[in-house]
Amino acid sequence: MAEVNGVDLRQDKPHSARIYDYLMGGKDFYEVDRLAADQIETAIPDVRLVARENRKFMNRAVRYLAENGVRQFLDIGTGIPTEPNLHQVVQTVAPESRVVYVDNDPIVLAHARALLSGTPEGRTQYVHADLTAPNTIVESSELRETLDLSQPVALSLIAIAHFVPGAQIYDIVRTLLAALAPGSYLVMTHLTADFDAETVAKTVASYQANEIPIEARSEEQVARFLENLELVEPGLIQFHKWRNDGIETPKSYDTRIPGWGLVARKP
Numbered sequence: 545m546a547e548v549n550g551v552d553l554r555q556d557k558p559h560s561a562r563i564y565d566y567l568m569g570g571k572d573f574y575e576v577d578r579l580a581a582d583q584i585e586t587a588i589p590d591v592r593l594v595a596r597e598n599r600k601f602m603n604r605a606v607r608y609l610a611e612n613g614v615r616q617f618l619d620i621g622t623g624i625p626t627e628p629n630l631h632q633v634v635q636t637v638a639p640e641s642r643v644v645y646v647d648n649d650p651i652v653l654a655h656a657r658a659l660l661s662g663t664p665e666g667r668t669q670y671v672h673a674d675l676t677a678p679n680t681i682v683e684s685s686e687l688r689e690t691l692d693l694s695q696p697v698a699l700s701l702i703a704i705a706h707f708v709p710g711a712q713i714y715d716i717v718r719t720l721l722a723a724l725a726p727g728s729y730l731v732m733t734h735l736t737a738d739f740d741a742e743t744v745a746k747t748v749a750s751y752q753a754n755e756i757p758i759e760a761r762s763e764e765q766v767a768r769f770l771e772n773l774e775l776v777e778p779g780l781i782q783f784h785k786w787r788n789d790g791i792e793t794p795k796s797y798d799t800r801i802p803g804w805g806l807v808a809r810k811p
């Protein structure tokens with residue numbers, strides 16, 4: 545049994561972080577993950593494109609926030625390090641930026657060192673925790689020592705909220721945002737069946753067949769995360785279109801990218 549800090553890596557069972565790493569062309573996956581990823585790719589042949597566009601959204605969104613004065617970031621569902629990581633993007637704009645990464649997968653913990661090599665002026669920290677325990681995250685000493693919660697923080701939930709099915713996700717996000725100061729932001733991407741219901745139904749079924757709970761949410765369901773928040777332009781939109789630096793993406797992406805993206809401000 546392979547362990548990290550006493551936590552079993554569970555190489556017998558596919559994990560979303562390792563599947564994503566495989567699809568992004570990484571090296572940190574096991575045979576079970578590759579088999580699951582192959583099933584997912586059969587369901588959604590564009591999955592690698594979707595993963596790349598999702599990652600590009602993350603880069604654009606956090607760079608935008610750094611350029612607009614945000615200096616603290618809380619990234620939950622970080623994944624296995626993939627360059628450029630969030631801290632590298634924001635510290636390029638503002639070297640003093642502070643970033644706390646959170647994931648519940650021991651494989652991410654095993655690679656956390658790569659997430660902690662930020663600029664000397666800034667700080668990065670890693671918290672091994674679960675999104676479904678938001679109080680544990682906001683009360684953790686590592687987070688409190690790194691982020692000043694009296695100042696704005698960008699909370700990023702990129703390609704993670706769909707892994708928490710049911711209505712509990714709304715309370716979780718509300719709890720996290722309640723701990724953050726006015727002027728904070730929510731940054732999110734989320735799987736949706738709004739643009740290609742058949743492909744996404746097959747995608748959901750292939751994750752579920754691999755015992756990874758997942759729920760696609762509609763535009764209306766994703767808009768519920770925006771309660772008491774101000775949407776940043778261009779609003780709730782497919783993530784490949786969000787401030788895409790004027791680069792035209794092929795028209796076919798409008799049905800091939802099954803994800804909403806948003807950036808919103810807590811007033």
Ligand SMILES: C[S@@+](CC[C@H](N)C(=O)[O-])C[C@H]1O[C@@H](n2cnc3c(N)ncnc32)[C@H](O)[C@@H]1O
Binds near residue numbers: 561598602652704708
């Ligand atoms: C698809 S990856 C996204 C990685 C990265 N955010 C990105 O978009 O490039 C989803 C990540 O969320 C993590 N994750 C899933 N459910 C989680 C939970 N309940 N608590 C913490 N992390 C979770 C997985 O371990 C994985 O690393």
